[in-house]
Amino acid sequence: MTDNSPEAYFAQFGDIEPVARTRFQKVVAKTMANNSSTIPHVTHHDEVDVTGLEAHRRISAPEAKFSPLIYIIKAVVDALKAFPQFNASLTPEGDRLILKKYYHIGVAVDGPLGLLVPVLRDCDSKDPGILSAELKEVSALARSKGLPLDRMSGGCFSISSLGGIGGTAFTPIINAPEVAILGVTGIAMKPVWNGTSFEPRAMLPLSLSYDHRVINGADAARFVRHIGASLGAWQA
Numbered sequence: 001m002t003d004n005s006p007e008a009y010f011a012q013f014g015d016i017e018p019v020a021r022t023r024f025q026k027v028v029a030k031t032m033a034n035n036s037s038t039i040p041h042v043t044h045h046d047e048v049d050v051t052g053l054e055a056h057r058r059i060s061a062p063e064a065k066f067s068p069l070i071y072i073i074k075a076v077v078d079a080l081k082a083f084p085q086f087n088a089s090l091t092p093e094g095d096r097l098i099l100k101k102y103y104h105i106g107v108a109v110d111g112p113l114g115l116l117v118p119v120l121r122d123c124d125s126k127d128p129g130i131l132s133a134e135l136k137e138v139s140a141l142a143r144s145k146g147l148p149l150d151r152m153s154g155g156c157f158s159i160s161s162l163g164g165i166g167g168t169a170f171t172p173i174i175n176a177p178e179v180a181i182l183g184v185t186g187i188a189m190k191p192v193w194n195g196t197s198f199e200p201r202a203m204l205p206l207s208l209s210y211d212h213r214v215i216n217g218a219d220a221a222r223f224v225r226h227i228g229a230s231l232g233a234w235q236a
Helices: 006-011 023-038 051-059 068-082 128-143 217-232
Strands: 041-049 088-090 097-099 105-107 109-111 114-116 157-161 180-184 188-193 198-211
Touching: 023 114, 041 217, 051 068, 051 198, 051 217, 068 105, 068 128, 068 157, 068 180, 068 217, 105 128, 109 128, 180 217, 198 217
Parallel strands: 105 157, 157 180
Antiparallel strands: 041 198, 088 097, 109 114, 180 198, 188 198
């Protein structure tokens, strides 16, 4: 009997090692494929100036060592308030947009158990210190024991950060039923023209994927610019 399995096909070219996927990995893969194929994704890439924020982080709270991600969460909340269509979900029929009056932000965490997205609740009413402590707690759980479903439910908007790893831009997949997701890569010092000369500025790349059924390109660009303005408001 002919073996038509993928293993048999690839084995004819050399040694292979089949590795079984965990149930969780298969669920995540199915969800990602569904979100990618059913939501019309567009990704807007931009860079925002965080020179003042970096000075603030060095001088104002050196003992706290807040991650830039904490300030990004607060800036995203500001942008969601200014652009409520980003803090929404489209009904399955597509005839209604449900605007949310709360600000629960999901933060993608990569670990041995796979990609998990813990949700930090009521981010509008919490200062950076509280958010930092909560993020450290849920990140540690996600990388060790995993997270219960209630810690990953109810998000309004998600952030996926590769700042600690590398890259300059990417296209994050929207975490349905949300309508947008922000991808973040590492801050880099770059020469920026100020009108008369080049000066070194700390630039943060941002990649916003959005559901084009709900959000148009101009508003996506304005949303990212608003995040940049909020981050730029932090000074030493």
